Amino acid sequence: MTEYDVSDDVTAIVEDADLPRRLREEVYSTLEEREVTLEEANEIVEATVAQYKETRVDPLDPVGTVSAQSIGEPGTQMSLDARERVLVRRRDETKVAEISTIVDDIIESDTTRHIDDHEVALAPDDLEVLSLNDDETVAWKPVEEVSRHQSPEELLEIELESGRTIRATKSHSFVTRQANDVVPIRGDSLAPGDWLPVIGEFTADGRKSVDTTQYLPASEYWFTSALTDGGTAELYPVQGTVGLPEQFPLDDLTGFFVGAWLAEGSSTDRHTNISNTEPPFQNRIREFAERFDFTVNEYESSRGFATGYEIRLNGKVLSEFLDSSCRDENGDKIVPEFAFGAPEEFVKGLLGGYFSGDGNVAKNAVRAASTSYRLTFGIGLLLARIGIYARFGENKDTKTLRIPKKFAPRFAKRVGMVGKRERQLAELVADVDSDGPDIADQIPNFGDSLKNAAMDAGIPSRQVHSAHKRQRIGRNRLSRLVEEIDARTDDQPGALDALERAVDGDVVWERIESIETVEPDHEYVYDFSVAGLETFTTAQGVVTHNTMNTFHYAGVAEIDVTQGLPRLIELVDARKEPDTPMMTVYLEDEYAESRERAHEVVWKIESTKILQLGDVSTNVADMVVQVSLNEETLRERWPTVEDPVEVAERIADTIESTLGVETTQQGLAIQFGPEQPSYRDLLQLVEELRDITFKGIEDITRVVIRKDETDRGEEFVLFTEGSEFGDVLDIEGVDASRTTCNNIHEIYRELGVEAAREALINETMNTLEEQGLDDVNIRHLMLVADIMTNEGTIESIGRHGISGSKDSVLARAAFEVTVSHLLDAAIHGEVDDLDGVTENVIVGKPIKLVEDAETAEVFVANALAPAAVYNVTISENDDRVAYVEVDDADRGAAIGDGGENIDAARLLAKRHFDVDDVELA
8 A cells, every 4th residue: 555546456556666666656646646547557657667777877887987978979979971062151252162171171270179089170260151040041150160070880861852962970960940940950860751941042242353363373374463553453374465354353244154154155275165046145245255355256056956156255364264263173064162152243144144045944943954963053052142942853964953933033033034035934924823832932840820820810710720730831821821910910929920030031941852871981070160050051052050069049039159069068167157158037927928027127137338329429629529319219228217318317427437527418418528638538438438338237238038938828038148147136027036047157156056056957958958969868967067066166077176186096097188197196106095986997896886775774775885784764753864873893984084975875865865864873
């Protein structure tokens, strides 16, 4: 019989289970609460036993090693295949290159460090990648670090329905769409039918010209820039008279010519040929030749059953420039690197020239094909510069590109074609049904948001039932529904924001067609660490999740939080300041329910500087600084003050007290200057003025407010850039019981060591889960947190903390700087007593562990081993105390050096059996 209200049959099932007593008690409690049937009870017990056995640590298992491997190995084996091409930007040059080339060059030219089996190096300050935000827009973000490690035995090759592919390790993280959120997911968790994002549209503000000198050898060309001072610089072949500008302009005409050459061109060492029979096409080639003073020969040619027409532009310089910039190492044509970051007019011109030459208009698409796979994928990526999505296929040895009919109107408006293809394109556009099915561009996995928003707007459920059930809907259809919902509702439904973000997103979501395992063909695999956001983009436009560095805070625009490997390092190193400090601030009562009241708290937290309040100017003639405050901003940030002039007076007083100057304030205008006329002092006052915090907390630069679903229902939650935990807890309206931050030391100072320990566990577990490593047993993290907080303070794991202060020589040597530790110990004659796990593993001896037990009495006896324990009695008064009888000769062993053994027994007994104290009788 038990104290729980369950049947005898259920009791028999639980008692027969191979579970410790504390787990049996939890099972009894669950079964009583749920009132389950006998069959259901048996299933619950069997599942509990299976989970318990899977996670149980057996005696003599090296728990420290297992902990390190459980946390470290999955998190450090996430990378792309060496041959994967990625889109990067450096300074103002955008290019596509193999990730191995980029990373190898950085590692070989810079100082590297080793983290597990990774070689890691800092990236150049100006290296950027195209990254996906959580609101499904894309932006250029800096790369902070690069890494490489040995290739595993197998890689995953994922092919999307559009024909795009990507190769990565099984543990590499991708992103997918779940319940309107962009979330990371491991590669080995993906399956055919899952959704991945590809770039639909992006911008790149690059150079308006390209430096031709980087493509043509100085030994064969001479440059007028080296001979003249001023004027247009050109380059000419040695002993040649036909040249090009050293800075080749990137505009519509030059773009058309490059596109035409990619489609219909060829070159020899003396001239460049363009073959096309369309007069409008030919006229644009002649216009290009005239602009750059190329002589032209034209003639008809016979090719099989058709007569062709060729225009030859004479001159070595043009043919060699095109061959150097528009062909790869195998001689195949490619989109030149400078095109991806070129001005939009050049991009449109290039696409117009290419499709006018090599494209065709079919019944439901605009098509093109090439034997050069890189050229076809490059054209596809270039189409994304103007918001046009393409799909790919194969026909024998040819790679085909297809622009779906939906995008034909945009293609016609922004690119267009010349000749008869222009008429065919116009006919295709006229046939597009803007209200028809949108198969090519679907928004997936939006949860209940569409159904709920439609319900709030009074839209019949039958109109959205099919989309809700299938969890996918065309972007055009969703856009119309969003507009209708917005028009029908006075208060915008909470779900509508997420749907609007989906409609306005810069990516197209594609289903996975197939996933295969392949062998790597390179020694290493590679990865980027992207600042602020968590993704970067391959040359085929596939967005992949970087696994090393930062995580864009879920659903909050531009609140960046360091995650991944750097965040783990921050935690175990017990860094005083995180790289990206932030707080999650929960609110009380009406502050959590009303956006207006929540904003009152926002302005008390977010630092308010002068440039946020109005305009600052200097009057050099009168030697004064003039501040013109914005009335609307003052009312917004001081909502409880009725008169903005009163706020202006406060600001003037703050300036006086901080800068030590006299101010003149009239209405919303403030004026002040240096005591003695001095231009330098005037500028110094302006600089000091910018640093003054007029309201809020100085170190908190931004606060984002968002309505979140919490345990208490929907409420407004604040997310901050910067952290001042103690100050925020004192602000009216802040719920101090739930508010937290990512600075462990702030939590320790304000709430104590137990709160810091809990925060360490939660932060570490959250970091791993964000990287798709949610199968790590939390007990490993608890072990680490216990060690770091055992002395009542927060200590780092490294050689400057716990590992470096260990008494054991071997334990210190096993962590870092092995030779130094061993040499120093030998010089000073240190002795290792082999008391810990690591040192016993090193010398091959069994390690000391506490054997688990089903009762508190047996567990306490085991914890005091090797002392001989006669009896353990548990008092059941207000405090549960274990009284232990030991052999007199073993009292010293039970207590241990400095009380080490009995203190450990107390800690473990409290944690596992809720025993408040252990005393020797």
